[in-house]
Amino acid sequence: MKTTRNVVTTAASLALMMGMLLSSCGANNSIAESSAASAQPSAEATTDAAPQARTYTDSKGHTVEIPAEAERIIYTGSDVGDMLALGVTPIGAALGIIKEQVAFPELLDGIKDIGDLLGDAEKITALDPDLILLDSGGTYYEEGAFDTLSKIAPTVTYDRLETNERLRMLGDIVGKQQEAEEWIASYEAKVKEAVAKLNVQTGESASVFLLLGKEFYVMGDKSFAATLYHTLGYTPAPEIQKNLIDANERFANISNELLPDFAGDWLFVLTDEDDAARSAT
Structure with a gap:
C-alpha cells in the first residue's frame, strides 16, 4: 500500500476562493505565456x-x-x-x-x-x-x-x-x-515563489480530497486541483488521472476503503469547516 508523506488540511472556502480567482472550472491553469x-x-x-x-x-x-x-x-x-x-x-x-x-x-x-x-x-x-x-x-x-x-x-x-x-x-x-x-x-511571480517554497519535485504526485461532513470526495483537475497540477507542477495520482481526469469527471464520492488507492505523495484535504469534518481528518 502506498504511504502518503504529506497531508495539508485547509478550509474548503479558502480553496474555493483560490479557484474563483486563479482558475476556471473548465480550463487548465498554466504559467506559460500564450499568444x-x-x-x-x-x-x-x-x-x-x-x-x-x-x-x-x-x-x-x-x-x-x-x-x-x-x-x-x-x-x-x-x-x-x-x-x-x-x-x-x-x-x-x-x-x-x-x-x-x-x-x-x-x-x-x-x-x-x-x-x-x-x-x-x-x-x-x-x-x-x-x-x-x-x-x-x-x-x-x-x-x-x-x-x-x-x-x-x-x-x-x-x-x-x-x-x-x-x-x-x-x-x-x-x-x-x-x-x-x-x-x-x-x-x-507568486507562482514561482510558491513553487520554490513548496520545493515541488519532478514527478511528485498530489491528491485533492473534499470532506463535507462525513462524506469524502476526490477531485479531478478542476478548480483548486487545476492550480496544483497545471500551475504548481504536481502530478495527479494515477487513479485520479485514470478515473477522473481521463473520464472528464470533476469529482467523485468515494468510500474510506478506496482512499489509499487515490492518494498521492501529497494529500490536500479541503473541509467545510464543520467540527465533525475536522475531527474526521
Whole structure:
C-alpha cells in the first residue's frame, strides 16, 4: 500500500476562493505565456476616435455591438473572480455556492445574485445591464439562453480558456487589457515563489480530497486541483488521472476503503469547516 508523506488540511472556502480567482472550472491553469492574438475572438472599433460602441465576435461566432466601456456588467458562469481580478465589479453574477463559501465574502459586496449559471432573465432585466457575459464553456450552455439574454442587453459568449488567455480575452471585452497584463505578471511571480517554497519535485504526485461532513470526495483537475497540477507542477495520482481526469469527471464520492488507492505523495484535504469534518481528518 502506498504511504502518503504529506497531508495539508485547509478550509474548503479558502480553496474555493483560490479557484474563483486563479482558475476556471473548465480550463487548465498554466504559467506559460500564450499568444493572445491566436486565442482571442476579434474585436474592432466602429469609429476611429473615442468610440461609444464597437463590434465583437464572440466564442460562438456571434457578431455583437458592445459598449466601448461597459459600466453595468452581468457575469454568468462560476468564476466571477476573473472580473474582480480585472478590477471590475459586476452588478450581477451567478453567485450560487460561491456566495456562501468564499473566504472573503466582502469581495462580493454590491453584486446581485442572478440565479443559476445561465442567469434568470427576470432578475437580469431588473438590473438594467449594458453588457452580459455568457459562459459558453459548460455542458449546460444553451443557444436559447443567448437569444433570451440578447433581448435584454448586448450579450457576448466566452470560452473557459487557460487562465492567462481567459483574462486577456475578458480584459479585451471590458476594456481592461492593461489590468489583465498586470494581474498575470503578478500571478506568475507568486507562482514561482510558491513553487520554490513548496520545493515541488519532478514527478511528485498530489491528491485533492473534499470532506463535507462525513462524506469524502476526490477531485479531478478542476478548480483548486487545476492550480496544483497545471500551475504548481504536481502530478495527479494515477487513479485520479485514470478515473477522473481521463473520464472528464470533476469529482467523485468515494468510500474510506478506496482512499489509499487515490492518494498521492501529497494529500490536500479541503473541509467545510464543520467540527465533525475536522475531527474526521
